[in-house]
Amino acid sequence: MTPKQQHAFDKSAFKASMTQHLTQLGRTPETAEMRDWYLALGRALAEHTTSDLVATENDLAIKQAKSVNYLSLEFLIGRLTGNNLISMGLYDEIAAVVSEFGFGLTDLLEQERDPSLGNGGLGRLAACFMDSLAAQQYPAVGYGLHYEYGLFRxxxxxxxxxxxxxxxxxxxxxxxxxxRPDLAQTVGFYGHVAVIEENGHTRREWVPSLHIQAMPWDLPIVGYQSNTVYPLRLWEGRALTPFALDAFNDGDYTRAQQAAIDAGNLTKVLYPNDNHDAGKTLRLMQQYFHSAASVGDILRRHLDAGHPLAALPDYETIQLNDTHPTIAIPELMRVLLDEHHLSWDDAWSISSQTFAYTNHTLLPEALETWSESLMANLLPRHMEIIFEINHRFLQDVAAKWPGDVRKQQVLSVIDDQGERMVRMANLCVIGSYAVNGVAALHSELVKRDLFPEFDALYPGRIQNVTNGITPRRWLKFCNPDLSALISEKIGDQWPAHLEQLEQIAQYADDKAFQKAFMAVKKRNKQRLADWVKTHLDITLNTDAIFDVQIKRLHEYKRQHLNLLHVISLYHRLIHEPNFDMTPRVVFFAAKAAPGYALAKSIIFAINKVAETINNDPRVGDKLKVVFIPDYRVSMAEIIIPAADVSEQISMAGKEASGTGNMKMALNGALTIGTMDGANVEIREEVGDDNIYIFGLDVEGVNALREKGYHPDHEYHQQPLLKASLDSLLDDTFTPGHPGLLRPVFDSVMASGDPYLCLADFADYVRAHNQIDSDYRDSTLWAHKAILNTALVGKFSSDRSIRDYVTNIWQLKAVKR
Ligand code: 26W
Known part of the structure; x- marks a missing residue:
């Protein structure tokens, strides 16, 4: 079949297929409900993507080409149906089919539950990257875990x-x-290392005492208009039965029983921690399970294609999405050494040319370390291999810096100050041929602050690849009206060539275009306002500034700084008779890790402040605060097109990149942000006049720390700040119950304000006042908003992927 024939759409056959799938659900067109129709539609479409997936997998040209294997514990893919329809080029055809059955396609799409198989930025980035790999046809497989429960609701x-x-x-x-039961793998845990004597040689071999089956589930990653479908392969843990009792010695038996209970739970839940390492055994088990099954599958593909083991780096590269899959490095070494009997040098040469590592955070509490005793117990052979890697590595360090014990201490994989811990990031840098940060500033800080000695030891290994977002989901799909307006002006090739958006810059001062652009924004604001009315029963004024902060709740992201600004506006509305402000709705959406007390306190405080302000008749519709619950990809798709202002206000140096900043700018929002992460590069692209930068930069933060920071000085010197903070202590927002919001107050006072909210408050207020006045000039605002959309083409994840392909992976596209 030629590609054309493959994609020719046969409407009556498709309708028959949908009806057939209804039958399999035990329904008829007469008895079926909306959900059944959605399921039938998804299953009918999946028939096509599955056959394309299998065809892609068996494509000889792909088997002969080099592939990237993207290993990630998280893939935050969001709903697939609408997006896949766009990629397949069938959106309008299917809308017609569905309407003949008596439904609206958008209503049907609303039936889909988001697969929330990730926490935040890192997981969503992995999903955008898979989209861009398929769109540009760079051979790829995504490997993740098939969590039974995604991120909590x-x-x-x-x-x-x-x-x-x-x-x-x-x-x-x-x-x-x-x-895909034919592709199942078996993964071992615990047990011991056997020493085997064989014709004069001794070799070591792991004898696990517990085996768990890794069952792969494939989700189709459909390339935009590309006829290519790559698998996102998610491993599910299953207990292997019957239980091989005789494989256990007495000592291992009870432990294995206990472990078997864990086994059933292995892929039950996604760990809800974002940027915080909890060090739990089950999490290490998940990581090893993921790594071992994925390495096993990669080697199977490589050997099945007829390639020699030694050629692995020519055909496969393995990208580690943060340190979470690091254990894949000693696992590949173990398989090469113990199962294929390669020499250490040969195995290390293969392994160290195969792995590459992306760092996504500098926060010390997010850098993974595992207790050596825990690891030695769960993965005894891997621990030996890690020691050997480290031993050889420390010899190199000693050769480079003779007698420098401090260098050996900081570079060692083992941290031996206190309980001995395995530093996963160090293992990654040593075992990878490339390391990258995710925005220019972040990559510089990785070199300068996190890994200066590694950068000296391996010059050029640490690189930058600035993050990106897929323009298919984050503009074409989520903002159809703006997409149509853009296509009217510059044609419809931009979703695959986002740099073309630059051509709309010439319309930034075109009155008719401004009007149309702002009319689209208004409709998107109305769509969000309708959602808020229906679900939260809050009435919003769509002439107000829609000011949006949507991201995980974390102290470093400073949602509480935003909250202090909100409180200051409220304070002025009540206490300053002449105070006037442009009406504003401040939106928050954020999940807090369940064990993160301060993050939960901040959520509580935002909700209490919102309740008070929204119900105070003195405020009217000048100010509203909306906390949208259960933030997820499908919610972001409604919020982002409606944003006027994008809050990217982390303390400088802490947000590695940010990607919500890119999504909102692309949809015509103006950023208020610090000189942090990708904000720096957004400013470079859109220009200083079209972004609101405030606060201390990295040097300013360091200088202030050096000099000594005293938040109480700010408190006493800034009356508006003081009044705002004090209202957290009395009962302004918790009538009859003063003190309930004290944890937030304490975080910036008694606890020393570790992220410098109070230091940045005054300049943040200044920037917001500028926004307030600029927004009143609707021509000026339209000009700025249009330029944001026009000038952020750089942040397409297609460009990020091309950077990886050229500078790190060395792949060639395979056109199908
Ligand atoms: C071990 C616990 C844990 C879990 C997740 C530690 C660290 C993480 C992630 C690395 C946190 C994360 O999502 N980082 C975000 O990655 C995005 C994609 O590169 C960046 O845009 C964000 O700035 C960064 O916070």
């Missing part, structure tokens, strides 16, 4: 976060996934 009870499990697959299963 969030609701609020009296303002406090409640968590509920997210059974995203529902009883009928997820229509897009297909189980």
């Amino acid at each position: 969030q609701s609020f009870k009296d303002g406090a976060q409640q968590e509920a499990p997210d059974a995203w697959r529902e009883p009928e299963g997820y229509p897009w996934e297909v189980v």
Whole structure:
């Protein structure tokens, strides 16, 4: 079949297929409900993507080409149906089919539960990268875990976060996934290392005492207009039965029993921590399970294609998405040494040319370390291999810096100050041929502050690849009106060539275009306002500035700085008779890790402040505060097109990149932000006049720390700040219950304000005042908003992927 024939759409056959799938659900067109129709649609479409997936997998040209294997514990893919329809070029055809059955396609798409198989930025980035790999046809496989429960569902009870499990697959299963039992792997745990004598040689071999089956589920990553479907292969843990009792010695037996209970739970839940390493055994088990199954599958593909083991780096590269899959390095070494009997040097040469590592955070509490005793118990052979890697590495260090014990201490994989810990980031840098940060500033800080000695030891190894976002989901799909307006002006090739958006800059002062652009924004604001009315019963004024902060709740992201600004506006509205402000709606959406007390306190405080302000008749519709619960990809798709202002206000040096900043700028929002992460590069692209930069930069932060920072000085010197903070202590926002918001107050006072909210407050208020006045000049604002959309083409994840391909992976596109 030629590609054309393959994609020719046969409407009546497709309708028959949908009806057939309804039958399999035990329904008829007469009895079927909306959900059944959605499931039938998904399953009918999945027939096509599955056959394209298998065809892609068996494509000889792909088997002969080099592939990237993207290893990530998180893939935050969002709903697939709408996006896949766009990629398949079938959106309008299917809308017609669905309407003949009596439904609207958008209503049907709303039935899909988000697969929330990630926490935040890192997981969403992995999803954008898979999209861009498929769109540009760079051979790729994504490897992740098939969590039974995705990230918890969030609701609020009296303002406090409640968590509920997210059974995203529902009883009928997820229509897009297909189980691949023929590709199952077996993964070992615990046990001991056997020393085997063989014709004069001794070799070491791991004898695990527990085996767990890794069952792969494939989700289709459909390339935009590319006829290529790559697998996102998610491993599910299953207990292997029957239980091989005789394989255990007495000592291992009970432990293995206990472990078997864990085994059933292995891929039950996604760890909800974002940027915080909790060091739990089950998490290390998940990581090893993921790594071992993925390495096993990569080697199977490589050997099945007929390639020699030694040629692995020519055909496969393995990208480690942060340190979470680091254990894949000693696992590949173990397989090469113990199962294929390669020499250490040969195995190390293969392994160290195969792996590359991306660092996504500098926060010390996020840098993974595992206790050596825990690892030696769970993975005894891997621990030996890690020691050997480290031993050889420290010899190199000693050769480079003779007698420098401090260098050996900081570079060693083992941290032996206190309980001995394995530093996963060090293992990654040593075992990879490339390391990258995710924005220019972040990569510089990785070199300068996190890994200066590694940078000296391996010059050029640490690189930058600035993050990006897929323009298919984050403009074409989520903002159809703006997409149509853009296509009217510059044609419809921009979703695959985002730099073309630059051509709309010439319309930034065109009155008719400004009007159309702002009319689209207004409709998107109305769509969000309708959602808020329906779900939260808050009435919003769409002439107000829609000021948006949507991201995980973390102290370093400073949602509480935003909150202080909100409180200051409220204070002025009440206490300054002449105070006037442009009407504003401040939106928050954020989940807090369930064990992160301060993050939960900040959520509670935002909700209480919102309740008070929204119900105070003196405020009217000048100011509203909306906390949208259960932030997720499908919610972002509604919020982002409606944003006027994008809050990117982390303390400088702490946000590695940010990607929400890119999404909102692309949809015509103006950023208020610090000189942090990718904000720096957004400013470079859109120009100083079209972004609101405030606060201390990295040097300023360091200088202030050096000099000594005293938040109480700010408190006493800035009356508006003081008044705002004091209202957290009295009962302004918690009538009859003063003190409930004290944890937030204490975080910036008694606890020393570690992220310098108070130091940046005054300049933040100044920037917001500028926004307030600029927004009133609707021509000026339209000009700025259009230029944001026009000038952020650099942040397409297609460009990020090309950077990886050229500077790191060395892949060639395979056109199908
Ligand atoms: C071990 C616990 C844990 C879990 C997740 C530690 C660290 C993480 C992630 C690395 C946190 C994360 O998502 N980082 C974000 O990555 C994005 C994609 O590169 C960046 O845009 C964000 O700035 C960064 O915070």
